[in-house]
Amino acid sequence: MRKYKSIIVMLLVALLLVGCKKKAEKQPDEIREETTEPEVPVEEEPEEEPVVEENHEGMVISKLTGEWVPEEVGTRRPYAIMLNNIKYASPQSGTSEASILYEAIVEGGITRLMGIFEQFSSDRIGSTRSARHYFVSFADEYDAIYVHFGHTKYATAKIKELGINNLSGLSGIGTTVFYRDNSIKAPHNAFASYEGIKKGTEKLKYRTEYSENFENHFTFYTEDTDLKSDTIANKVTLNFSNSAKPYLVYNNDDKLYYRYQFGDKHIDYNTKEQLTFKNIIVQYVKEWDIDKNGYQTMDIENSSGSGYYITNGKAVPITWKKNESTKKMHYYDEDGNILTINPGKTYIAIFPTDRQSDVVFTDKTSE
Incomplete structure (x- = not known):
């Protein structure tokens, strides 16, 4: 009996050793299974979009808008064209093609x-x-060829005094540059054309490029820049005391000012689109009657004054200085530096300095 018990004990020990051996053989896999971190798929970084550099070969920065234009455009003398602004003659044609638009009484x-x-x-x-x-004096600030149909004796004297190249509808070149639209009552029916202006310039052999000593009115930001100002100018009203009653309303979507007059949108007859501007300059000048006919004159020959620069819904004070004899005219910021403005078209209101209260800025954004 004792012999059988010993055999049973030996069998149990043998079975126990076999079980331990199998467990030991499985242990490395179990350990590896517990300690090895699961593989995480590697996310590929998105490829960066290639930076497309603008190619400005053959182009220059416009002296009028600060935008890139073909070299033959940016180096060419501009034209200063007089435009009617009474209700009967509205809407005008071609106004949207002007880089800068002046208005004066x-x-x-x-x-x-x-x-x-x-x-x-x-x-x-x-x-x-x-x-x-x-x-005429404003046109000379841009070294521009002056285009007009008619004149006053004061204007012809100024053209002669400053030696201005001009294309006059009342001169021998008139029928080359201008034509009449007989569906409109004279004297509001004289129109110029680009081809006519070009031919008139060629016939009179006028210089067609900027003079070497031309100095621009201002400098331009390289990109759109907001003004640091507390003066909100979402609507700019200019009470010139005429029926036009012009005002400009800021559109925050495209960051442009839309012009209105005669109680409606100011549109270009050619395009049927409303006039828009990136910049507004209000230039205060001393103005008075020059004779009994009510013709106006201004203190701008060798003078200075104040005003405002307006863009992106804000306005800041500026100053200006002009020396007509040296053809120098500049606007200045509050630090006395030549004014830097945003690239784009500019509207300049020449406004009587004794009526500054008639220029109104408001935060209203609708017309």
């Missing part, structure tokens, strides 16, 4: 416009109206 309390044109191609610009001597 003439006799009778009405205003007249003058566009500084650099890159244009329209066959209908106007109606074109007669010259005023202060507009």
